[in-house]
Amino acid sequence: MSSTRLRWLLVALATFAALVFVACGDDEEESGGEGGGGDAAADVKQFPADSALGRIQEEGKITIGVKYDVPPFGFRNPQSDEIEGFDVDMGRHIADALGVEPEFIEAISDNRIPFLMRDRVDLILSTMTITGERDTEIDFSEPYYIARGRILVAGDSQIKGIADLDGDTSVCTALGSTYEETLKKEAPDSELRLVDSYPECQELLQNGAVDAISTDDVILTGMIIQDDTLKLVGDNLTTEPYGVGIKQGNRQMKQLVDETLQAVKDDGRWEDSYQEWVGQYTDQQQKPPTMTLEEAVELAPE
Amino acid sequence: MTELWEVLRDAFPELASGFWVTVRLVAVSFVIALAAGTLVAGLRLAPLRLLRVIGATYVEVFRNLPLLVLLFISFAGLRRAGLPVSAWVAGTGSLGLYTGAYVAEALRSGVFAVGKGQVEAALSLGLDYRQALRRIVMPQAFRTVIPPLANLTIAMIKNSAIIGVSLLALPDLLKEARIYQSQTFQTDATFFWAAVGYLILTVSATIVARRLETRYAIRR
Amino acid sequence: MTYLFDPDNWEWLWTGNNFRFIVEGFAVNVQIALIAMAFSLILGLILALLRLSKVKPVGVAAGVWVDVWRNLPLIFIILYLALALPAPWVDAYESVVPSFFPEALQSGRVLAALLGLVLYNSAVIAEIMRAGILSLDRGQGEAAASLGLSYRQQMRHVILPQGLRRMVPATVSQLITLNKDTTLVSIIAIQEVMRHGRIVTGFNFFGGVQAPVLQVFVFIGILFVITNFALSRLSRRLEVREGGPGRAPPVRVLGVEDQMAPAETR
Numbered sequence: 001m002s003s004t005r006l007r008w009l010l011v012a013l014a015t016f017a018a019l020v021f022v023a024c025g026d027d028e029e030e031s032g033g034e035g036g037g038g039d040a041a042a043d044v045k046q047f048p049a050d051s052a053l054g055r056i057q058e059e060g061k062i063t064i065g066v067k068y069d070v071p072p073f074g075f076r077n078p079q080s081d082e083i084e085g086f087d088v089d090m091g092r093h094i095a096d097a098l099g100v101e102p103e104f105i106e107a108i109s110d111n112r113i114p115f116l117m118r119d120r121v122d123l124i125l126s127t128m129t130i131t132g133e134r135d136t137e138i139d140f141s142e143p144y145y146i147a148r149g150r151i152l153v154a155g156d157s158q159i160k161g162i163a164d165l166d167g168d169t170s171v172c173t174a175l176g177s178t179y180e181e182t183l184k185k186e187a188p189d190s191e192l193r194l195v196d197s198y199p200e201c202q203e204l205l206q207n208g209a210v211d212a213i214s215t216d217d218v219i220l221t222g223m224i225i226q227d228d229t230l231k232l233v234g235d236n237l238t239t240e241p242y243g244v245g246i247k248q249g250n251r252q253m254k255q256l257v258d259e260t261l262q263a264v265k266d267d268g269r270w271e272d273s274y275q276e277w278v279g280q281y282t283d284q285q286q287k288p289p290t291m292t293l294e295e296a297v298e299l300a301p302e
Numbered sequence: 303m304t305e306l307w308e309v310l311r312d313a314f315p316e317l318a319s320g321f322w323v324t325v326r327l328v329a330v331s332f333v334i335a336l337a338a339g340t341l342v343a344g345l346r347l348a349p350l351r352l353l354r355v356i357g358a359t360y361v362e363v364f365r366n367l368p369l370l371v372l373l374f375i376s377f378a379g380l381r382r383a384g385l386p387v388s389a390w391v392a393g394t395g396s397l398g399l400y401t402g403a404y405v406a407e408a409l410r411s412g413v414f415a416v417g418k419g420q421v422e423a424a425l426s427l428g429l430d431y432r433q434a435l436r437r438i439v440m441p442q443a444f445r446t447v448i449p450p451l452a453n454l455t456i457a458m459i460k461n462s463a464i465i466g467v468s469l470l471a472l473p474d475l476l477k478e479a480r481i482y483q484s485q486t487f488q489t490d491a492t493f494f495w496a497a498v499g500y501l502i503l504t505v506s507a508t509i510v511a512r513r514l515e516t517r518y519a520i521r522r
Numbered sequence: 523m524t525y526l527f528d529p530d531n532w533e534w535l536w537t538g539n540n541f542r543f544i545v546e547g548f549a550v551n552v553q554i555a556l557i558a559m560a561f562s563l564i565l566g567l568i569l570a571l572l573r574l575s576k577v578k579p580v581g582v583a584a585g586v587w588v589d590v591w592r593n594l595p596l597i598f599i600i601l602y603l604a605l606a607l608p609a610p611w612v613d614a615y616e617s618v619v620p621s622f623f624p625e626a627l628q629s630g631r632v633l634a635a636l637l638g639l640v641l642y643n644s645a646v647i648a649e650i651m652r653a654g655i656l657s658l659d660r661g662q663g664e665a666a667a668s669l670g671l672s673y674r675q676q677m678r679h680v681i682l683p684q685g686l687r688r689m690v691p692a693t694v695s696q697l698i699t700l701n702k703d704t705t706l707v708s709i710i711a712i713q714e715v716m717r718h719g720r721i722v723t724g725f726n727f728f729g730g731v732q733a734p735v736l737q738v739f740v741f742i743g744i745l746f747v748i749t750n751f752a753l754s755r756l757s758r759r760l761e762v763r764e765g766g767p768g769r770a771p772p773v774r775v776l777g778v779e780d781q782m783a784p785a786e787t788r
Binding site for chain 2: 526537590592594595596597598599602605606641698701702703705706708709716719734736739740741743747749750751754756
C-alpha cells in the first residue's frame with residue numbers, strides 16, 4: 001500500500017489503543033472505605049515516623065493481601081466491583097486502628113508469602129492456616145478464626161467420610177495447599193486432582209469430574225452458598241487456625257494486629273462479621289477463638 | 303550446580319511421567335487434527351457452496367478462538383449441559399479440532415499448489431471429481447504440506463502445556479513440574495529440566511520433519 | 523442442543539452488571555496484547571538485525587536465543603517468570619506503571635505476563651522480519667551498494683522499508699495469535715476476561731440469575747472470534763493494497779510463526 005495509507009492506518013491504530021486505555025482506565029476504583037468496616041476508633045495511636053507503622057501512617061494506606069475468589073472470606077462482588085468478606089472486614093478493622101485506608105490486592109496461595117517477604121503487602125489476610133513451617137518464614141498474629149478441614153461432595157454422593165475415598169474416587173484441592181499432604185496421607189488411593197484455585201475445584205465437582213473436594217470448611221461453605229445441592233460430610237479432618245500473616249520481625253505490627261483482633265473479639269464486631277458472612281448460611285455457631293498462637297503452631301508443626 | 307542434578311534425580315519419576323502424558327496428548331491430538339483438517343479441507347474445496355461455507359466457518363471460528371476458551375467450553379460447558387466428556391477427550395478433542403483448522407488451510411494451499419492442470423488432466427482421463435481429488439491431488443498436496451505440518455506439530459507440543467494448566471488438570475510435563483516445585487520450592491532447577499523436556503520434544507519433531515522433507519517433500 | 527440456545531440460560535447477559543464486567547475483562551486482554559506487541563516489535567527488530575549481522579558469532583548467538591524462546595510453551599515461560607522474577611523488578615514495575623492504567627494492569631504479576639509474552643513474541647517477530655528482509659531481491663541490495671550507499675544506509679533506506687512492509691500481514695496475524703495468548707495470563711491470576719467469566723458463573727448469590735458456564739464462555743469465545751476475525755480482515759486488506767493492479771503479485775512472507783499455515787494463493 002502507499003506509505004500515506006500506511007501512516008493513516010498507524011494513526012488509527014494508535015488512536016484506538018489510546019481510546020481503549022482511557023475508556024477503561026478510570027472506572028476501576030481501589031476498594032475504598034465503603035461498607036463493613038465500622039468507624040475508626042476515636043483515638044488512633046500515632047507511631048513515630050521512621051517505624052514500620054509510622055511509615056504506613058505516612059502513606060495513608062495499608063496494603064493487605066486477600067483472596068479474590070474465596071467467598072465468604074475474600075471475594076470480588078461482580079455487581080459492585082468491591083472486595084468483600086470476613087477477612088476483608090478484619091483487614092478494615094486493622095486499618096481503622098491505624099487510621100489509614102486499606103488497599104486490598106489479590107494474594108493467591110502460591111505467592112502470598114513471597115509477597116509479604118518482599119514488602120509487596122503489609123499483611124496477609126487470606127484464609128491462611130498457621131503452621132510451624134510457615135512460622136519459620138513469617139510471623140503470625142494470634143488466631144482469628146478456627147476452620148476445620150472437611151470434605152464436600154455432591155448431594156447424591158455415597159461418600160460419607162474420608163474412609164470412602166478409595167481407589168475409584170477422585171478428590172480435588174488447591175496446588176500448594178496443606179491439604180495436598182493431608183489427602184496423600186489420609187486418602188492415598190484416591191486420585192488427587194490439583195488445581196490453581198478453588199473455583200476450579202468447585203467447577204469440577206459440580207460437573208461431575210471429581211467426586212469430592214477437601215479444604216477448609218469456610219471455603220466449602222462458600223461453595224454451598226452458591227450451590228446448595230452440595231453437602232459437607234464426614235468428621236473434621238483437621239483443625240485450621242487462621243492467622244494474619246505479618247513480615248517476620250515486625251513486632252510493632254504484630255502487637256497492633258493482636259491488640260486490634262482482641263478488641264474486635266471482645267466488643268462484638270467479630271460476631272457481627274461472623275453472622276454476616278458465615279453464621280447466616282450454616283447452623284454452626286462459633287464463638288471468637290481463644291486458641292493461642294503457640295497452641296496453633298503445636299497443632300501443625302509443619 | 304549440584305542441586306540441579308539432585309532435583310533431576312529426585313523429580314525424575316514425576317517429570318518422566320509428565321513427559322509421557324504430553325507425548326500421548328500430542329499424538330492423539332495429531333491424529334484428530336489430521337482427520338478434522340482433511341475433512342474440512344475437503345469441505346472447503348467442494349463444488350457445493352453450502353459445504354464451502356461450513357468449512358470456511360469452521361476454519362474462522364477455530365483459528366480465532368483461544369485454546370483456553372475452547373477447553374473451558376468443551377470440558378466444563380459440555381459437562382454442565384449434560385454431556386459427560388472426560389478430561390482426556392475434552393483435551394485432545396479441543397487441541398485436535400483447533401489445530402485441525404490450521405491443517406485444513408495448509409492442505410488447501412497444498413492443493414492449490416498442485417495446480418488446476420492436474421485436476422483437469424485427471425478429469426479428462428475419466429475420473430470424477432472425487433476420485434481426482436483422492437487419487438491425484440491429495441497425495442501430492444500432502445507432500446507439500448510436510449513443512450507446515452511439522453510447524454503445527456511443534457505448536458501442538460507447546461499448546462499441550464495449556465491443557466495441563468487449565469481446569470482439565472491433566473498431569474502433563476508442566477503440571478508435574480509445578481507440583482514438584484510447590485512442594486520443594488526448587489523453582490529454577492525444576493523448570494530447567496521441564497524446559498529440557500519440551501526442547502527434546504520440539505527438536506525431535508524438527509529432526510523428523512527434516513528427514514521427511516528431504517525424502518518426500520515437493521518444493522515449489 | 524436446546525440447552526445452548528435456551529433463552530433462560532442467556533438471561534444473565536442482560537441482567538445486572540455481567541455484560542459490562544466481562545467486556546471490561548476483555549479490554550484488559552486487548553490492552554496487554556497491544557503493549558506486548560509494541561515491545562515485541564522493537565525487540566524483534568533488534569533480534570532480526572542481530573541475526574543478519576555480518577559478525578558470525580553474533581548471528582549464531584541471536585539465532586540460538588530466538589530458537590530457544592520459540593520452542594518453549596508460552597505458558598511455561600509465563601509461569602516460570604511469575605515464580606522466579608526477582609522482587610526488585612516487580613517493585614520497579616509497580617512504581618513505573620502509570621496510574622491511568624486499569625487496576626488489573628497495576629499488579630506486579632503483569633510484569634511476568636508481559637515479559638513472557640514479549641520474550642516469546644519478539645522471537646517469532648524476529649523470524650518474520652528476517653524472512654521479510656531476506657525475501658527481497660538481492661538486486662535491491664546490490665543496486666543500493668552500486669549507488670554508493672553503505673551497508674547501514676542500504677538497510678535504512680532501501681531494504682528495511684520494503685522488507686518490513688512485506689511482513690505487515692504476517693505481523694497482524696501474529697497480533698491475532700497474541701490476542702488469544704493473553705488468555706493464558708489468567709493462570710497467574712491476572713484479572714482479565716477468563717477470570718471475570720468465572721466470577722460471573724460463580725457468584726450468583728448476588729445477582730440472583732444463574733449464569734451457566736457454557737453460555738458465559740461461548741460469549742467470551744464470540745468476543746474473541748469477532749475481534750480476531752476483524753483483525754484478519756484488516757490483514758487481508760493490507761495485502762491487497764500492497765499488490766496493486768499491474769504489478770507482480772506481492773511476495774508473501776510466509777508466517778514463519780508456528781501456527782500459520784501458508785495463506786491461500788489467489
